[in-house]
Amino acid sequence: MKEYKKLLLSNKAWASERLELDPTYFENLSKTQTPLFLWIGCADSRVPAEEITHADPGDIFVHRNVANMVVHTDINLLSVLQYAVEVLEVKHIIVCGHYNCGGVKAAMTNHDFGLINKWLRNIKEVYEKHYEDLHDITDETARFNKLVELNVAEQIQNLAKTSIVQKAWKNRQFPHLHGWVFDIHKGEIKEVLNINAGEWSSPVFHYDF
Numbered sequence: 059m060k061e062y063k064k065l066l067l068s069n070k071a072w073a074s075e076r077l078e079l080d081p082t083y084f085e086n087l088s089k090t091q092t093p094l095f096l097w098i099g100c101a102d103s104r105v106p107a108e109e110i111t112h113a114d115p116g117d118i119f120v121h122r123n124v125a126n127m128v129v130h131t132d133i134n135l136l137s138v139l140q141y142a143v144e145v146l147e148v149k150h151i152i153v154c155g156h157y158n159c160g161g162v163k164a165a166m167t168n169h170d171f172g173l174i175n176k177w178l179r180n181i182k183e184v185y186e187k188h189y190e191d192l193h194d195i196t197d198e199t200a201r202f203n204k205l206v207e208l209n210v211a212e213q214i215q216n217l218a219k220t221s222i223v224q225k226a227w228k229n230r231q232f233p234h235l236h237g238w239v240f241d242i243h244k245g246e247i248k249e250v251l252n253i254n255a256g257e258w259s260s261p262v263f264h265y266d267f
């Protein structure tokens with residue numbers, strides 16, 4: 059069987075299973091979405107947001123890219139962020155990285171990867187910022203893991219630097235920001251950094267509204 063046909067067959071099976079449990083399931087699902095969470099995760103196939111958090115359709119608004127980055131010039135990410143914060147009014151934004159992240163690993167090398175160099179550059183900036191501390195860690199895997207964690211913390215701060223998030227903090231005391239790392243060896247999520255709504259400020263990145 060062609061590989062992709064398996065996905066279509068599985069979809070049919072999934073839809074009928076749902077209907078068996080609740081005949082109104084899709085009728086209700088189609089009405090509206092009121093997710094409490096925005097998830098910014100890595101595109102890696104091993105880190106599916108709903109699966110690892112046991113969430114259902116409708117629970118999480120999801121954006122994924124290589125190495126779960128919050129890049130202030132990325133119109134795709136910013137559009138997702140604005141819609142999630144201003145229209146859906148999510149209460150929490152999660153940036154979820156993961157150990158063994160190929161994007162982070164690539165950024166730690168000096169290889170030329172072509173076009174993706176431009177994207178990896180954002181991770182390289184985090185690497186350079188913490189270069190000395192990271193190289194105090196002699197174990198290579200531990201150093202790699204540490205950069206995964208530092209990168210998540212940096213992306214959380216990138217969220218806090220946006221006028222979208224700061225405006226929502228002022229107007230409705232949400233969203234809270236959560237930096238997580240998925241431990242791909244254990245299946246467990248580790249909390250790296252939490253910033254409660256409004257509990258972050260910077261003399262440089264603070265906006266007056």
Ligand code: CO
Binds near residue numbers: 101124126156158162
């Ligand atoms: Co990754």
